[in-house]
Amino acid sequence: MKDIPDKPTEAVAHTDEACSVRQCTPPDPHRGKLFKLTGIGAHLLRHHRDAELLRDVLAYLVRLTDPLPNGLPGWWTHLAPAGYRSPEYLGGHGNLGLAHGISGPLALLSLATRQGVTVLGQPVAIRRALAWLDAWRQDGPNGPWWPEVVTRPDEASRRTRQREPLRPSWCYGTLGLARAQQLAALVLADTARKQLAEAAVLGCLSDPVQLGRVTDGGLCHGTAGLYQSMWRIAQDSTGPAFAGHRSRWRRSCRRRARSWWACSTGPPAPAWPATPPAPTRRCPAGTPACSSTDRRGKCRDDNFQNGLKHLPIRWRRDG
Secondary structure (H helix, E strand, C coil): CCCCCCCHHHHHHHHHHHHHHCCCCCCCHHHHHHHHHHHHHHHHHHHCCCCHHHHHHHHHHHHHCCCCCCCCCCCCECCCCCCCCCHHHCCCEEECCCCCCCHHHHHHHHHHHHCCCCCCCHHHHHHHHHHHHHHCCEEECCEEECCCEEEHHHHHHCCCCCCCCCCCCCCCCHHHHHHHHHHHHHHHCCHHHHHHHHHHHHHHHCCHHHHCCCCCCCCCCCHHHHHHHHHHHHHCCCCCCCHHHHHHHHHHHHCCHHHHHHCCCCCCCCCCCCCCCCCCCECCCCCCCCCCECCCCEECCCECCCCCECCCCCCCCCC
């Protein structure tokens, strides 16, 4: 990935410093700029839309789509997806995902365009990212899907080593990639692309094999992330096809303690805790503190301070 000195690198330096304080191994600095700056840009777009730093971030991401001299995309990194050198990724990789790949900047550039915040070259950058995603789109029995990463051997052969879609997660899976492309289609007024992105989502939601790979309740690659992605895709879809899936996955989220807060689609109430409380004591059924217990005598209901009292959720850890 190219070294593009710019103002936003100061913001990245703060995140790198925070990482070292937590005794984490620092990531590749250029790889880090991709997803760290996208997150910073998303925050600025939501809370400080007129900030000059937001335009600096957008300008950086636009320039990042310029191809490298060797023909690889500008966001290519020489490291493995985990952020380290690996024999399996000798030539590095290009990441397609929403969390760590080009779909994240694509989504931010599209959202910014949708809200009237643009910099020079923004439409071209959106089309470049889409063209690369188009080149790696696969067509399966349940609809289109995309590999999570592309390696140098993949580039040389123009074929992905990933033979089937993996879990339909927000971070690397079909839902995240499709959402980014749906947003781009909306700002480009590309009806065909929007329909393709939505068809990809409906296809994976109808595939029990893919859904069976979602095994936890988290936001990154669990039911909460699936629900949040699907809810937003459905909001921008003109058809009713998502209604049944939305209800089903909201119920699935509610069965997982850590997912409940992540399944909310409105602004948080002032008294919401940062994480859902877990019951720490046993109490007999029918007492004021508990309306029902499970077979081990633990509380099923908890008195939420946000007004959602006695939700029928059995608190438990993910997985």
